[in-house]
Amino acid sequence: MKRKILSLAAIFAVLGLGAAFWAYRTFIAGPAIPKGLADYTVEIPAQSSFEDVVGLLLEQKLLEDEAAFRLLAEQMNYKKDPMRSGRYELQPGWNMLQAIRHLRGGAQKPVQVVLSTARLAEEVAGRAAAYLEADSLAFAYAMQNPALLQELGFTPETLMSLFIPNTYELYWNTSPKGFLERMKMEHDKFWGREGRLQAAQALGLSTAEVYTLASIVERETLVKAEKPRMAGVYLNRLRIGMPLQADPTAVFARRDFSASRVTDYHTKFDDPYNTYMYPGLPPGPISMASISSIDAVLKAEKHNFLYFCAKGDGSGLHAFASSLAAHNRNAAIYRQNLRARGLR
Structure with a gap:
């Protein structure tokens, strides 16, 4: 009898060792994530079930042994619905152990969200949706939410001044509200650096007004070096109550962003954003303004220029003038240069 007990004990010991070896080889020693794939990222949407996650892993060929994954996930309590979302x-x-620990732990890989050049808030919504989980409608809805905008300290007209063009690192499952809150934090950090807030106050402008003027400068010239001079022209006009008469504002009023020339169709259109029709700054930015344009307004060149006109020589530069007579001469040179280049 004793011999039988010892034999059974030996058999169970061997079986136990075998099971332990199998578990070690399956869950620890053997690779669960195959090599040689082009992409190793998996995006788990909010409210996903365990079955959804398994399906995603299989679809992306990130799972070699589904049965083993299910077994270990059960043991590691990684089957609670909904699953942890993220990228x-x-x-x-x-x-297998490393893979499940990583997914269960929520250590996401951030995404780089690039914001630049957008004209309208709905374009920003589309850009954000291209990088993050929520769709563009969800972002657009958040940007039109009066309570949220009030909480952030913006209006529908000034909202674009919230966005400082840059590349931001966010988690893929950041909500639209979370995105806007992050942008507010970045906005406040930006204005708190390099004396920007104090410079705006010295000009007698709010940060939103500086941004609005910067958005006009942004659309007037691509030459960074002349932005401070151009900003000085507009500040001079504001100072003496002269209409800004900025072509980009008339284009924005019409939403005619493909226009190659500004005509009466634009300048005579009755809209608060049209600075040919209404004095002072428009109600809000006419586009996203680059940091160089914002700083150009804050560090605007001090001069007596009230006018500027494109040179028309292909340089992208402008000729500046202090009097209307000088401006008219510059305009004549502009037309002459266009004719010389066969453009008129």
Whole structure:
């Protein structure tokens, strides 16, 4: 009898060792994440179930042994619905234990959200949606939410001044509200650096007004070096109550962004954004303004110029003038240069 007990004990010991070896080889020693794939990121949407996650991993060929994954996930309590959402990057050659720990732990791989050049808030919504989980409608809805805008300290007209063009690192599952809150934090940090807030106050302008003027400068010239001079022209006009008469504002009023020339169709259109029709700054920015344009307004060149006109020589530069007579001469040179280049 004793011999039988010892034999059974030996058999169970061997079976136990075998099971332990199998578990070690399957869950720890053997790679669960295959090598040689082009992409190792998996995006798990909000409210995903465990079955959804398994389906995603299989679809992207990130799972070699589905049965083993299910078994270990059960043991590691990684089957609670809904699953942890986010964008995760697995590593080739990881074992099953490492893969599940990573997904369960929520250590997301951030995405780089690039914001630049947009004219309208709905364009920003589209840009954000291209990088983050929520769709453009969800972002647009958040940007039109009066309570949220009030909480952030903006209006529908000034909202564009919230966005400082840059590349931002965010988590893929950042909500539209979370996105706007992050932009507010970045906005406040930007204005708190390099004496920008104090410079705006010295000009007698709010940060939104500086941004609005910067958006006009942004659309007037592509030459960074002449932005401070151009900003000085507009500040001079504001100072003496002269209409800004900025072509980009008339184009914005018409939403005619493909226009190659500004005509009466634009300048005579009755709209608060048309600075040919209404004095002072428009109600808000006419586009996203680059940092160089914002700083150009804050560090505007001090001069007596009230006018500027494109040179028309292909340089992209402008000729500046203090009097209407000088401006008219510059305009004549502009037309002459166009004719010389066969453009008129």
